[in-house]
Amino acid sequence: MVTAKKLAELIEDDSVMDAEAIEEADRECPDCGGDVLEVGYMPSVTEFVTGRKCQDCDWSETDRD
Numbered sequence: 001m002v003t004a005k006k007l008a009e010l011i012e013d014d015s016v017m018d019a020e021a022i023e024e025a026d027r028e029c030p031d032c033g034g035d036v037l038e039v040g041y042m043p044s045v046t047e048f049v050t051g052r053k054c055q056d057c058d059w060s061e062t063d064r065d
């Protein structure tokens with residue numbers, strides 16, 4: 001099982017400062033229909049991002065504009 005911080009780093013493709021607990025997102029992956037995990041994390045002190053990552057493929061997104 002991946003940790004919240006590790007999941008956030010996979011989504012961000014970089015290191016993150018902190019991450020909240022992993023939750024199951026109420027949606028399916030648009031690419032493969034797999035289960036999507038959601039995690040809130042701080043890539044830097046001033047930024048908070050909610051990221052989502054598919055458990056079955058490489059698809060991910062963030063709520064960053």
Ligand SMILES: [Zn+2]
Nearest residue numbers: 029032054057
């Ligand atoms: Zn997928």
